Amino acid sequence: MDSSSSTPDKIRLSVSNHQAHVWNVPDIARLRSEHRICGLLGGTLPHLAQQNVFLGVPLILMPEEVVLLVQNEVAVLVDDANAHDTPGPEEKQLWEDQRATMIQKQLVQKAKAKEDEGISPNNKSTSEAAIRKRQERELKKAAAAAAQKAKQESGDADLSVFNTEATSSGDPAVESGRETPSSKGPSQPYAITIPTSSNSVSWYHSDAHAFSTLDAARESGIWLYPSNEEERARCGVFRALWEKDYYLGNGIKFGGEYLVYPGDPLRYHSHFVATVHISPENPLRPMEIVAHGRLGTATKKAHLICTWDDKTSSVDILSIEWSGFG
């Protein structure tokens, strides 16, 4: 391998049920900053699970984005399900050992943190004032119990059960000695972390199940897009707009297929809304022109009709704007 050339690794797109996901955060950043592909985050954030304004990994890509990335040789398609092999007994043992170590580490850390705060493992404060107060309470209890016992002996014998308990806890010197650490056994709760990405799992082999061309992926059945004229038209239009240095997003909010941004969508509003026509002979009704044109003007955008010509594999772009009079 040539060590002088530092071509970065191809980005892995985990394909599951014909949808492509990116689980690696640096890759998500690269897709956006180097390749103008934004995608949509679709995962729940564990610490903010009850809302969906802020979402986390995985990044979900449009099929047109996937086609562009694979054709540009920037990404490979990974058959995620099959990339997870069955772990052998040694791998399983290693996994168990690692998990046990993590749990032990947590318990030790917790015990240490409690000690530092001055709380014994039995959740009783070890400060001097607290100890003194506890001793006073115990003495009072013992005295009350002794008085009870004197009364009882002249009367009912059944209550002796309660008396023995009270007297046995009467010795203040023994009290503090009984607080022994209980870190053996699962009396303390611990957390199990489930890793987001499978890369740390030793039986996940993405390289052996990666496809670097669309044809190879189609043959294996994991990625079939584009499969008809309409899908080819969408890929063609997407690429034509992308090659003009625009950022593209989903256009449903403005009545089109794509929103066309002059820069990163976090910084700019889109300038155009694009609709795909699958052929130059595709019927276009004047009502559509009115609807697109008027909506575009009202939202400070211009509407683009992008027509794909399957015969010449080219895209023709027409803009529609309201005339301003009439």
Add this chain to the structure above:
Amino acid sequence: FPALASLAKTYPQAASSVFATYNDLLHAQRWEDLTVIDLPECKRGALRGCRPNTKDNLFVVPCSMSETLSTSWYVTHALKALDEPDGIYLAISTEDSSIVYYRISRGFAKPPL
């Protein structure tokens, strides 16, 4: 309307929308230097004129809301036949005589401010 009359005979289907657009531009929009152009590729007449107090020649292609067009209709036929202007105005007329005008141009038009 002598200019329109001959076109109405040649292209009867487009006659009503051409007539309505001509009248609207002349009287309501007050366009100046309004002339009629024969557009056989689109089977209708087109109009050329200037908006009031301007000097730029603008091209208007009338059609009816009930017609079905296609992008090749614009690109291959209309734009070519009119010698590739920056843009053409499509005048869409409806049965109640309303006319709406939309500008169609090649490439990316600057969005309104």
